Amino acid sequence: MNHFPEAWGRPRDEIYGAYNPTYLPSSLGGAHQPTTRTQSPIVTGTSVLALKFSTGVVIAADNLASYGSLARFTDVHRLKPFNKRAVVGFGGDVSDMQYLDRLLNSLDVEENYTSSTGDSKQGGEEGLVDAPLMSAKNLHTYLAKVMYKRRTDFNPLWNALLIVGLDDQSQPFLASADLLGTTFSAPSLATGFGAHLAQPILRRVVPNEAASRELSREKAVEAIKECMKVLFYRDARSMNEYSIAVVDENGVELSENEKLENQSWAFADRIKGYGTQVV
């Protein structure tokens, strides 16, 4: 008889062979598994577009999350307001977006531990200054460092981000950060397919900073909406419902259920040379 109680009731080694623990975690005697890291995004969002105008910034992204070529989720909101003067737009992996959103939520809670007054007016009489609200520029610096740290750890957050809003001088701010930690800023920006399809259109509207200072809010929104339409025509991973946000001195105005309007497929008539159509 086997006198070790832990062996009772187990398959007998002499009949079944010794227990093979390799599938167990290494702490329980299993074979050592290599740590694995993100090598590619899984569920993804496509382009994000943004454009600076005289007093603020407009940003848009559609509501689709794709699983490869499958249109997996159609009500995913990829614009996240951070506070009254900053919005983040997410392209790329959706689970990494959710992680970053939670990170920003906890950051916002911590930012508001001290001096949270309803009226976020800066200053006030007797030099009683509310701790200033984190600006879009501050937020961009923070996110860029998060992204760069993660790529340096070989554990990237697979996103392309646009951070829009107002900087510490209350001037329009627009900058990007991606999975490598690369950052840049321009009067108009577009991630993913938008960099190819929308950016040329946007650059015609605002070729430089001076032009964006002259641009009205209406014209900016119109240009962005036009670009969303072009992207829906040509980007196979896009959809016709989208979110659009405007950030200016009055705060964030976010609409998450916009629909593309006035589409015309007349141009399709002129496309020839594909499939069975030969003439």
Next chain:
Amino acid sequence: MTSIGTGYDLSNSVFSPDGRNFQVEYAVKAVENGGTAIGIRCKDGVVLALEKLVTSKLLKKDANKRIATVDRNAGVVHSGLLPDGRHFVSRARDEASSWRGTYKAPIPGSALANRMGAYVQAYTLYNSVRPFGITAIIGGYDAETELSVDGAVGNGPKVGAGGKTQGVKEGGPFLYMVEPSGLYWGYYGAATGKGRQAAKAELEKLKLDPKEGNCISLEEGVKEAARIIYVAHEDSKDKEFELEMTWISSMSGPTKGRHEEVPKALREEAERLAKKSMEGEEEEEEKMEG
């Protein structure tokens, strides 16, 4: 004091023969000297208010805030030993953030009160520590509308499995008070500190029980809170004080579900009314005497 000389009051975690923990009772004494702190649970929100005694003319006015934000939807006001209060707040923030980390949603008031009660109680069990020298009032608002899970994507199915049940109402304002023993109850109105007796008497006059109907509104609550702090201050009239007030409403209310300082204009109006009512009472007293 019955405890003195018996030796049973020297160590925490030691009962006296008649079943008392004197260290806890001494901690309560520490609270009894603190500035009055109150909380009012109104129909559509919660008000926290504090009589902040001015200990030195060299302190900057309106600075050194004492009512703390613990999470977006919850605040804490405390009376007693200030550093103990700071530690209590720090722990409450950790609890709120760790709850978010686990459940991806804000901590409900009941859970926060429960955890803080347990934490404070643990400081009555060991002889290497002393109990908290504070009584803390935790106020906030559990969202009534379904809050999206932090970072969640999409809205889920509109009907059927996983769909929303219609007409189920949950959430609402909450108010709890945690004492040095770790004891905590939920309250309609809570008061602690030096002027608690007067404050409680005033709180009891208010309509706060929702079952009895026409419960006072948040705006009325703000005015009552200011008045009650002024009433509670009567006994230590010679000392100067500042009134500190925060409030929280539902998502559809004035603070949009956030715990915030009461705007300056509203606070000053409430203070003006409070002072006026105090003067009114004095006149009446004079008339009666005369």
Next chain:
Amino acid sequence: MASLFHAPMPSTGPGYSFSAQPTAASAPRQHAGFYPYTDNGGSTLGISGATFTILAGDTRSTSGYNINTRHAPKLFKIGGEGPDNLNARIVLSVVGFAADGNALKERLDTVVKMYRYQHGKEISVHACAQRLSHILYGKRFFPYYVTAILGGLDEEGKGALYSYDPVGSYEREQCRAAGAASSLIMPFLDNQVNLKNQYDPMSGQGLEKVQRVPEPLPKETVEEIVRDAFTSAVERHIEVGDGLQMMVITKEGIEETFSPLKED
């Protein structure tokens, strides 16, 4: 989808950064994984004179055939006071992988500011140059993918210029071009600054020919050479253009200018 976010390999020499991706023949890889580098194009150059140093760089930032932005400065003031580096006397230029460049700049800037807090005096350029080498070598096995050029004035007030490779090998030079169009600009500088292949026309033929002797150039001439170098590079390299950022370091301080380059 993955290809949308997949970063191209940085270049190992002249040519476009994105044409140098590994082919099946040269470097077989099991599957496309995460590659932590990219090349953001652009070029920088530095020339030192008798009493000044000039650094310059274009302001274009690229990803493959895309222009990220037309205004991404590659020259950074190092040290001085506050976030705007007031009264700084050292300039760092970085070209290559912009995110690494930024991280490197921030590290060196912090080090130089700390030096002043700890020693109560400004760091010398040669000490700063040595320190930069150490920072780069510190990441020898996961390098900052950048070519750095550091400029300032030495302790005698002469122009000082140091050039680096990505892992910290460095030397003090008269002039240096770096980045995407370095192979276009460097020979031009060899000829115009160090007067390579320039002979005294009065000297004889063949072995009799006498090489012209390089001398420190005046500031105006150097500025002209820099401008010419970049306008030419813009014509021949697609990753260079949009704007020219120049910083002139003299004992009076740093003078920074931006001027337009072709945006095509």
